[in-house]
Amino acid sequence: MRATGEFAYCVIRHSYPNGIELSLARSPEGLFFIGLKNPAWTLERGDEARARVAVDDAAGRSESATVVSSDTVLFTFWPRDAAAYSDLLSAGTRLTVADLSVTPHSMAWQFDLTGTRDALDALGRCVVGRGASATASVRK
Numbered sequence: 001m002r003a004t005g006e007f008a009y010c011v012i013r014h015s016y017p018n019g020i021e022l023s024l025a026r027s028p029e030g031l032f033f034i035g036l037k038n039p040a041w042t043l044e045r046g047d048e049a050r051a052r053v054a055v056d057d058a059a060g061r062s063e064s065a066t067v068v069s070s071d072t073v074l075f076t077f078w079p080r081d082a083a084a085y086s087d088l089l090s091a092g093t094r095l096t097v098a099d100l101s102v103t104p105h106s107m108a109w110q111f112d113l114t115g116t117r118d119a120l121d122a123l124g125r126c127v128v129g130r131g132a133s134a135t136a137s138v139r140k
Contacts, residue, residue: 011035014111028130032085034053034085036073036109037073042070044102049100051099054098060098092113
């Protein structure tokens with residue numbers, strides 16, 4: 001919810017064995033978000049970040065992100081890119097985020113996308129329905 005009490009977004013989260021929680025979210029304005037949360041990170045809120053984001057064997061592209069808390073980075077995609085990323089994730093089997101500029105080492109994190117199509121469908125239904133909790137919950 002926004003500070004005004006209005007519906008802000010729907011989100012799904014999944015914790016992976018690599019220690020990172022991956023979040024996918026959608027807003028009623030058509031924004032799409034990919035969030036990475038790692039309890040081991042100590043980041044500066046408000047810092048800008050960059051990382052290479054790829055689905056399956058594509059080369060990926062450099063995307064901008066914002067540090068939203070000491071352990072979380074959020075990539076925000078405007079509507080023109082949101083549909084493309086949503087389609088890629090729905091059809092993909094692996095998401096890779098590499099060279100995140102705000103972390104001390106430039107390792108690549110990979111996320112299995114099994115069940116992502118169902119999760120993205122649930123996000124879409126959540127945004128349309130604007131459920132009371134504004135959260136879609138889908139487990140793999």
